[in-house]
Amino acid sequence: MNNSSAKRLSEILAIEIRERYGVDSGEAVRAKIEELILSDTSSSTFDQYVELSKTKNHNALWQKIIEKITIHESYFQRNENILNAVAKTVDEILSEKKTLRIWSVPCATGEEAYDLAFIVAECVYYQNYGTKKLNDKLLEDLSLDHIYIYGTDISETSLKYAKLGQYNDLAMGALRKLDPVRRRYFFNQTPDYYEVKPKIKRMVKFVVTNVIDPPLQSNFDIILCRNMLIYFSDEQKKKCQENLAKALVPGGRLFLGSVDPFLLNPDDFTQHTDDQSIWYQKK
Ligand SMILES: C[S@@+](CC[C@H](N)C(=O)[O-])C[C@H]1O[C@@H](n2cnc3c(N)ncnc32)[C@H](O)[C@@H]1O
Structure with a gap:
């Protein structure tokens, strides 16, 4: 997949993520999704990303994106x-x-x-x-x-x-x-x-x-x-x-x-x- 298709796909998925999981689709989020798509090189995976926005349920690929874009920093006695x-x-x-x-x-x-x-x-x-x-x-x-x-x-x-x-x-x-x-x-x-x-x-x-x-x-x-x-x-x-x-x-x-x-x-x-x-x- 070329960079511009990955960019377009990441934009579509970022909007979907905001709806499903709340996380806002800022530039940093889109860039992380794009990076993930480009690092998954097999064509079957690319098709799975394309299908993803039509997939109603949370699945392993959504989970993979969520793990990539969320920030998990925490510590005891915070605030x-x-x-x-x-x-x-x-x-x-x-x-x-x-x-x-x-x-x-x-x-x-x-x-x-x-x-x-x-x-x-x-x-x-x-x-x-x-x-x-x-x-x-x-x-x-x-x-x-x-x-x-x-x-x-x-x-x-x-x-x-x-x-x-x-x-x-x-x-x-x-x-x-x-x-x-x-x-x-x-x-x-x-x-x-x-x-x-x-x-x-x-x-x-x-x-x-x-x-x-x-x-x-x-x-x-x-x-x-x-x-x-x-x-x-x-x-x-x-x-x-x-x-x-x-x-x-x-x-x-x-x-x-x-x-x-x-x-x-x-x-x-x-x-x-x-x-x-x-x-x-x-x-
Ligand atoms: C920075 S941590 C905050 C942890 C803790 N509450 C604290 O204050 O230290 C943010 C967490 O929000 C989680 N998160 C983001 N979107 C979520 C969602 N839609 N449902 C549940 N958890 C979500 C992330 O996975 C991440 O672990």
Whole structure:
């Protein structure tokens, strides 16, 4: 295939991607798709790309493009002011009811979903034992069966890493802002990496989902959606937030990234400001 056909095809697919997956079809996205098409040299693959926009379902080739164009950077305790506001909310909800359902979307390689698990484990620990000083034996004995945390993302590759839960100390890596106390109590250390302890891993279920599709569940108490909508077109930002709103229980709370605009009907939500972060409660 010549460069101009690849360019034309990448433009068509980029528009389709915006509709299906939200990711806006900027120049950088188009260039990445073009590069992918040109690197797939067999003519049968080229025909598959041509057919792709007519293929209704998500398939392996769509997945390959998605993996190429999405950005999966994440790290523990990212934008901590928002997580501090989440921690207060968790404490408030668990003082009123036993079960708690939280959705981290998108969770990329798992850091945000595990941060939520640490926050909840610390809160349950404090509520059960009346102390914030962690202890291995008490942590091991802590019952967390009533907590359901989902981490979802469109990227299958990222979710494979998330499930492994192994992170290392490379420069600008996932652990760069991790609190030493959390590192000590919630990870096992090996010579090559730190691995999230099994007890914490059991709290989180990782599943592939597309935020543009209807949500899997509609009973979440808390949803975190950070550092994804900046890549979306305005129309798809709104569609994504409508899906998140459907996934919340009445009274459920939505935490967005610090730069994300809130695009839902303000009459349906109460806005709260806490620790320099804004979050929204469904009426
Ligand atoms: C920069 S990461 C953000 C991860 C985490 N929330 C954080 O703040 O560190 C953006 C993630 O959005 C995911 N993503 C992009 N489009 C998506 C979609 N339509 N549905 C679900 N996840 C999507 C990407 O795969 C990527 O892992």
